Amino acid sequence: MIAVRPALIATFTWGLVTGVAMVKSGLTESAAVWMTLFVYAGSAQLTSLPLIASGAPLWLIFAAGLIVNLRFLIFSAALQPYFQSLPWYKRLTYGYFTTDMSFVLFMPRFGDADIKGTAAQRSFFLATIVPGWFTWQTSSLLGIALGSLVPTAWSLDYAAVLALMAITIPLANSRPMLVSMLAAGVTAWISQGLPLRLGLLAAVVVGIVSGIWAETALKKKR
Amino acid sequence: MEQALADHWYLYGAIGLLTICTLLTRASYHLFGHRVPLSEGVRRALRYAPAAALTAIIVPILLPWSAPDSMATVIDQRLFAALVAIWLFQKTRNVLVMIVGGMVAFWLLRALIGWW
Numbered sequence: 509m510i511a512v513r514p515a516l517i518a519t520f521t522w523g524l525v526t527g528v529a530m531v532k533s534g535l536t537e538s539a540a541v542w543m544t545l546f547v548y549a550g551s552a553q554l555t556s557l558p559l560i561a562s563g564a565p566l567w568l569i570f571a572a573g574l575i576v577n578l579r580f581l582i583f584s585a586a587l588q589p590y591f592q593s594l595p596w597y598k599r600l601t602y603g604y605f606t607t608d609m610s611f612v613l614f615m616p617r618f619g620d621a622d623i624k625g626t627a628a629q630r631s632f633f634l635a636t637i638v639p640g641w642f643t644w645q646t647s648s649l650l651g652i653a654l655g656s657l658v659p660t661a662w663s664l665d666y667a668a669v670l671a672l673m674a675i676t677i678p679l680a681n682s683r684p685m686l687v688s689m690l691a692a693g694v695t696a697w698i699s700q701g702l703p704l705r706l707g708l709l710a711a712v713v714v715g716i717v718s719g720i721w722a723e724t725a726l727k728k729k730r
Numbered sequence: 731m732e733q734a735l736a737d738h739w740y741l742y743g744a745i746g747l748l749t750i751c752t753l754l755t756r757a758s759y760h761l762f763g764h765r766v767p768l769s770e771g772v773r774r775a776l777r778y779a780p781a782a783a784l785t786a787i788i789v790p791i792l793l794p795w796s797a798p799d800s801m802a803t804v805i806d807q808r809l810f811a812a813l814v815a816i817w818l819f820q821k822t823r824n825v826l827v828m829i830v831g832g833m834v835a836f837w838l839l840r841a842l843i844g845w846w
Contacts, residue, residue: 521826535741536741546745546752549751552752553748555787556744570751574754576784577754578779579780580755581768582768583756584759585759587760599757599760600753600760600761603757670815671829672788674825676788679780680781684778685781689785696785696786700795708783708786711783711785712786716779
């Protein structure tokens, strides 16, 4: 529980900002409530807001949500050995409630465990996802309530952009990653006139290709 | 814009699809993972995708063109407040400081620009 506390403060802040951002980008309150209860993915919610507000096609919103959530595919691949002995509906539940926070707390503790999938490991995992879920939902709903009280003239939707930046900046932790993000940013700027926000997909492709290119080029230099 | 938000089918369609995104990315490996091991190449590509997508969402918001057919960029308080926010984040590593500071910078700059 003690290990979880600082992470819960971060979760609370996030939920609050996301809740406010949903209402301030023009979502109705009930849509925002459904979104927070079902989607349960802060970065995907924040990412989809500008797309929804500009009326982007649904398939693009789906694609963007998938791309931003891709890290969870890697997380669940790493977590899979701990849960593989369980019946499918339990694996589905553990998977659905996995957060960045639970992964970051779980892996340093049990990453090198000799036996993977003990009951103690699973209860630790539960202890990270249950308080996380309640904290997120409480703060998110609070944000939705506050967001509808605050006047639009305060431009609180800009807080959503800042929140997205707070997720993005720590990702720039290596040179190939920086190259990838720069390339994606330039592509996104140049291609913003394209219809259906196709620039977003172009930017992701350019970003991946230049990231891998930079990784290989830097390795050769050494 | 207003029309899209008033359209319930659109809005709830987006929410439904995003819920599927959450399930697909977080749980599919738990369900079917033992059959599809992730290759090293795929893992490498996956590392760059989220950062590229997030950057690609943010850049056009901070640096929008004045019109879709001209590449003249609007430079206003959004960009400068974002730079202040990045600086604050590098200094403090605190998300709350960054968001509050960025908002205050945004309001101050907007007031200044309006007053000019």
